[in-house]
Amino acid sequence: MLPWKLSAGEALSLIRAGKLSSVELIESCLERCAEREPATRAFVRLADRDRWQADATAASDRPLAGLPIAVKDVIDTADLVTEYGSPIWAGYRPVADAAVVSLSRAAGAVVFGKTVTTAFATMTPGPTTNPHNHAHTPGGSSSGSAAAVAYGAVPLALGTQTAGSLIRPAAFCGVVAYKPTFGTIHRAGMKVMSESLDTIGVFAREVGDCALFISAISGRDLGDPARKLDRAPRLGVTLGPAAELATPAMRQRLDEVIAAAARAGAEIVEIALPQETDEAFGRHVDVMYGESLQALAWERREHGDRLAEALCRMLDNAAERGPEAVRLGRRAFAAARAAMTAVFDGIDAILTPSAPGEAPLGLAFTGDPSFNQLWTALHGPCVSIPAGTGPLGLPLGVQVVGPVDRDRDTLAIAAWLAAAIS
Numbered sequence: 001m002l003p004w005k006l007s008a009g010e011a012l013s014l015i016r017a018g019k020l021s022s023v024e025l026i027e028s029c030l031e032r033c034a035e036r037e038p039a040t041r042a043f044v045r046l047a048d049r050d051r052w053q054a055d056a057t058a059a060s061d062r063p064l065a066g067l068p069i070a071v072k073d074v075i076d077t078a079d080l081v082t083e084y085g086s087p088i089w090a091g092y093r094p095v096a097d098a099a100v101v102s103l104s105r106a107a108g109a110v111v112f113g114k115t116v117t118t119a120f121a122t123m124t125p126g127p128t129t130n131p132h133n134h135a136h137t138p139g140g141s142s143s144g145s146a147a148a149v150a151y152g153a154v155p156l157a158l159g160t161q162t163a164g165s166l167i168r169p170a171a172f173c174g175v176v177a178y179k180p181t182f183g184t185i186h187r188a189g190m191k192v193m194s195e196s197l198d199t200i201g202v203f204a205r206e207v208g209d210c211a212l213f214i215s216a217i218s219g220r221d222l223g224d225p226a227r228k229l230d231r232a233p234r235l236g237v238t239l240g241p242a243a244e245l246a247t248p249a250m251r252q253r254l255d256e257v258i259a260a261a262a263r264a265g266a267e268i269v270e271i272a273l274p275q276e277t278d279e280a281f282g283r284h285v286d287v288m289y290g291e292s293l294q295a296l297a298w299e300r301r302e303h304g305d306r307l308a309e310a311l312c313r314m315l316d317n318a319a320e321r322g323p324e325a326v327r328l329g330r331r332a333f334a335a336a337r338a339a340m341t342a343v344f345d346g347i348d349a350i351l352t353p354s355a356p357g358e359a360p361l362g363l364a365f366t367g368d369p370s371f372n373q374l375w376t377a378l379h380g381p382c383v384s385i386p387a388g389t390g391p392l393g394l395p396l397g398v399q400v401v402g403p404v405d406r407d408r409d410t411l412a413i414a415a416w417l418a419a420a421i422s
Contacts, residue, residue, distance in 0.1 A: 022066025
């Protein structure tokens with residue numbers, strides 16, 4: 001097998017056994033990148049060869065042993081320009097790595113390159129295309145990170161989520177994404193847009209790779225998701241507050257996933273979400289853009305003419321609604337989290353779509369995040385796994401949602417479900 005095809009776990013095992021070097025793995029990834037990057041355009045830039053070779057050599061005895069990672073370009077890197085997807089920050093060179101990058105390097109990861117993001121991880125798409133069909137979006141805002149893992153440039157990539165920016169592009173690109181419990185990974189050195197929502201997470205090809213990576217950089221023991229569960233899970237099924245947006249193909253595939261899970265022993269429970277979640281869902285945009293209004297205060301004041309028109313409209317609307325809308329939104333989020341405690345008391349995790357359906361045609365729209373907003377606001381872990389394809393031959397995804405700080409169990413259930421539907 002070509003090294004670039006290996007999962008992170010497979011590559012790490014071979015490296016530790018002396019059957020593969022980190023340099024050989026990265027060279028293979030570079031060859032794959034040269035083949036696919038001209039059409040997919042996942043990267044803003046690649047790391048300097050001298051730097052990654054030195055890092056790979058020095059990392060051999062560390063937990064991640066020189067595995068290459070890609071970093072979304074809203075996360076600072078001291079050795080690579082960081083532009084946040086905006087011309088306002090063209091050529092900006094941070095003096096320090098973001099916390100997550102520093103922690104990754106300390107664990108032995110090698111930064112392979114910076115990936116395309118929508119501007120400030122919000123609305124304006126970059127040039128990245130869907131690696132399964134270049135006429136379609138890869139999703140956003142973590143466009144490049146999802147696409148890079150999907151076509152084999154790297155086995156792991158950092159992304160962020162404010163609404164659906166990890167889970168949705170993972171579904172569109174046919175890879176795994178893990179959004180940890182809010183606050184698991186410190187955001188120092190990230191261009192934070194929403195204090196209440198922004199969460200750093202990871203893309204990979206297998207659920208176990210997500211646990212491997214986040215465990216190494218966070219210090220949390222997320223276990224081995226491939227381990228045998230003590231019992232089959234009790235899954236609560238819902239389409240969530242945006243049920244009407246689910247395409248017929250997504251509904252059919254979800255039914256098929258439910259049937260496969262039941263055959264594997266899962267207990268399936270149709271759940272009704274508490275009323276508080278409706279208000280939290282509806283107020284997500286108030287919090288997201290109300291807090292982004294503060295985050296982009298300098299850019300709006302000094303370079304307002306260089307912000308995208310659509311983003312300016314959202315920020316203007318947030319300014320008109322004022323800070324009270326943010327306060328009410330945060331209160332709604334807290335009420336929804338409290339109300340969901342009773343729901344999770346009766347189930348192990350929630351099973352729901354990762355996106356309305358397949359990736360939309362064109363690159364101007366990265367897809368609707370309505371199947372992600374509520375779960376992001378609830379602050380619990382979410383894992384998207386590939387779930388076949390739709391009528392256009394593009395990937396579909398389903399997500400497993402768990403309660404706050406139950407990441408280990410949520411990952412294990414996601415791995416169990418992935419095996420059940422494979």
